[in-house]
Amino acid sequence: MTAKLQTLLTRSEKNMGSGIHPVVKESALEMIKRAYKEGIFVQISAGYRSMEEQAKLYGQGRLGYSYKGKNYSDLSKPKVTNAQPGQSYHNYGLAIDYFIVSDDGKIAIWTVDSKWKRVAAIGKDLGFQWGGDWASYKDYPHLEMTGGLSFSQLQAGKKPNLVSKVPTGDQIVKQIQKTLNSRYKTRIVVDGFYGPNTKKALIKGFQRELNKQYSAKLKVDGKWGPNTKAASPIIREGANGNITYILQAVLYSEGYNPNGVDGIFGSGTKSAVKVFQKANGLPADGIAGENTFAKLFA
Ligand SMILES: [Zn+2]
Structure with missing residues (x-):
């Protein structure tokens, strides 16, 4: 049994959440389809993340961390992010994370190999910036479309003007x-x-x-x-x-x-x-x- 494209798309759409920017979502689904044609099965693990969800992640492995008066410290888990609420493009529905799915569709693979890099290249063709290209801290699963806006501009309510590179259908x-x-x-x-x-x-x-x-x-x-x-x-x-x-x-x-x-x-x-x-x-x-x-x- 090989992984089914529709399954990858459905799971990915769900994982991106309803707060995802429509152009980011469309481009992510297109990336999955293009990779699939090359025999690479990819799925999106995360997309939009609310400030509270970000606080929960940031609180992992951090002593005494609270956000808006609520304690989010969770020492039972390791540190997973350096981004506080508002400091991640996920919080604005502008970023996604991906992983590779085994050929039978059952196992998530997080090895950064040639398949992984090929998906990043497809993503970049579609207008994403890849966390694997970052100089200081490499975030290999991460793809984002910032529209050139900073966190402070986004927090002030500015909306990015994203242009989809996905071809329109017939x-x-x-x-x-x-x-x-x-x-x-x-x-x-x-x-x-x-x-x-x-x-x-x-x-x-x-x-x-x-x-x-x-x-x-x-x-x-x-x-x-x-x-x-x-x-x-x-x-x-x-x-x-x-x-x-x-x-x-x-x-x-x-x-x-x-x-x-x-x-x-x-x-x-x-x-x-x-x-x-x-x-x-x-x-x-x-x-x-x-x-x-x-x-x-x-
Ligand atoms: Zn990410």
């Missing part, structure tokens, strides 16, 4: 994701990126349509299998409806533009099917049947 893919959510209640993220969740939602839609239009008795699970394949219809130029829409949506998402994702099987869809078939070793007849759907969905 508008047509966004439209497809919206349609899937409204038509099949799939609840996928509308981000304009074709990933496993969008593909799963398309398969679910396909299964629903086969059950409805062809009385197939498929389990609507979004998984491509022999039953779904066997139930696939043959559709060709002149067809129209939701199955044609799904065909066009998956063709478009895979990079074969049918010249309109509108549920009408016209010449643009036919030629997209042909190009797809040719590229995938199928007879290029422009007619979509079980083998074409299998290549698109499996």
